[in-house]
Amino acid sequence: MEFSFGMIIVLVAMLIFYLRISMLRGQKKRFEREYALKRRRVNGRSKGAALPQRNPGTPPFQIKSWWLVGLAILLMLIGLGLYTKFVLWGTALFTSKIIDTYHDFWYIPVALGVIIFAFCFKIQKPILDD
Numbered sequence: 774m775e776f777s778f779g780m781i782i783v784l785v786a787m788l789i790f791y792l793r794i795s796m797l798r799g800q801k802k803r804f805e806r807e808y809a810l811k812r813r814r815v816n817g818r819s820k821g822a823a824l825p826q827r828n829p830g831t832p833p834f835q836i837k838s839w840w841l842v843g844l845a846i847l848l849m850l851i852g853l854g855l856y857t858k859f860v861l862w863g864t865a866l867f868t869s870k871i872i873d874t875y876h877d878f879w880y881i882p883v884a885l886g887v888i889i890f891a892f893c894f895k896i897q898k899p900i901l902d903d
Contacts, residue, residue, distance in 0.1 A: 779880030786884035790891040794834075801833065801896040834894045841893045848886030855879035 836842060856879035 779878075782880045782884050783887070786887040790887050793891040794894065797834065797894060797896050804896070833896065835897055837893055837895050841889055845886040845890035845893065848882040848889065852879050852881070852883030852886065855882070 855876055858873070858876055
């Protein structure tokens with residue numbers, strides 16, 4: 774596999790996505806620790822008092838905006854189409870000189886879509902029982 778400039782740009786965008794998700798996981802753990810300390814101080818509970826848990830199967834992340842998710846997926850698909858020149862199973866879906874012109878810049882919509890997708894997530898703060 775040959776690493777081109779565009780492939781390196783997309784790999785950097787994927788790294789940004791991974792770092793964003795790991796930052797959110799760390800932020801969630803900090804919130805859980807902070808809320809556990811608040812519960813201990815305010816309610817006088819023992820050290821082992823756990824936070825109330827969400828229903829099993831609840832995902833740890835939430836989506837901020839489904840419109841941004843759709844935009845990110847659309848951008849990634851456009852970039853993939855430019856990379857393959859919109860050829861699917863040997864059949865050209867579109868034939869245009871514009872596709873040939875922008876074929877070399879396929880990595881821009883892919884990387885932009887990945888970065889937008891990275892910022893579509895948020896975490897749920899732990900539940901405090903007041």
